[in-house]
Amino acid sequence: MPLNRADFEAIWLTIQLASLTTLLLLVVGTPIAWWLARSRSRLKGPVGAIIALPLVLPPTVIGFYLLVAMGPNGYVGHATQALGWGVLPFTFAGLVVGSVLYSMPFVVQPLQNAFEAIGDRPLEAAATLRASPWDCFFSVVLPLARPGIITATILGFAHTVGEFGVVLMIGGNIPNRTRVVSVQIFDHVEALEYPQAHWLAGGMVVFSFLVLLALYSSRRRPSAYV
Numbered sequence: 001m002p003l004n005r006a007d008f009e010a011i012w013l014t015i016q017l018a019s020l021t022t023l024l025l026l027v028v029g030t031p032i033a034w035w036l037a038r039s040r041s042r043l044k045g046p047v048g049a050i051i052a053l054p055l056v057l058p059p060t061v062i063g064f065y066l067l068v069a070m071g072p073n074g075y076v077g078h079a080t081q082a083l084g085w086g087v088l089p090f091t092f093a094g095l096v097v098g099s100v101l102y103s104m105p106f107v108v109q110p111l112q113n114a115f116e117a118i119g120d121r122p123l124e125a126a127a128t129l130r131a132s133p134w135d136c137f138f139s140v141v142l143p144l145a146r147p148g149i150i151t152a153t154i155l156g157f158a159h160t161v162g163e164f165g166v167v168l169m170i171g172g173n174i175p176n177r178t179r180v181v182s183v184q185i186f187d188h189v190e191a192l193e194y195p196q197a198h199w200l201a202g203g204m205v206v207f208s209f210l211v212l213l214a215l216y217s218s219r220r221r222p223s224a225y226v
């Protein structure tokens with residue numbers, strides 16, 4: 001059989017991780033992107049740079065500092081232990097936290113570009129109709145930013161699926177708890193199980209191609225803002 005039970009468990013865990021991470025990124029990243037698109041604060045540059053750090057830092061660097069921060073002696077670890085949650089490293093929750101932080105720019109930047117492309121005129125028109133800020137955002141901004149939201153969703157999900165360094169540093173290699181597809185491929189290669197590695201790696205190649213195809217197809221539409 002090309003794939004064994006451990007492979008399917010890794011695939012299912014990866015889907016769960018990517019889905020939850022993408023949902024959280026959209027919830028957290030949307031207000032951040034809106035603030036970055038509209039703000040004239042001096043903090044805009046530093047905040048934007050912090051958001052973009054995962055684009056340039058090695059995943060192992062991010063994973064290492066998250067491991068230290070969330071460990072039993074880290075400031076995050078102290079907080080989670082005080083709340084009765086224990087420590088996050090080598091748990092699924094820890095993977096989610098690391099994935100959200102590592103994939104943040106892949107969601108925030110497309111959303112920010114989409115919000116900036118809208119401009120002021122639609123917002124001013126809505127204001128003249130006495131629309132509240134909330135009505136304006138949900139009835140005007142989000143529909144106009146739909147192409148950017150689609151792009152952010154695709155990139156956030158795909159980037160989380162392809163993570164390796166961060167998830168390995170934070171989650172380790174615990175079957176059915178933190179072992180995702182990328183780590184499972186690494187295990188197969190280490191054990192010289194190349195046929196199984198080929199099946200999983202080939203699946204990742206096909207998945208990546210389909211993601212890029214969907215992404216570039218959406219960008220060809222005249223209404224796309226990013």
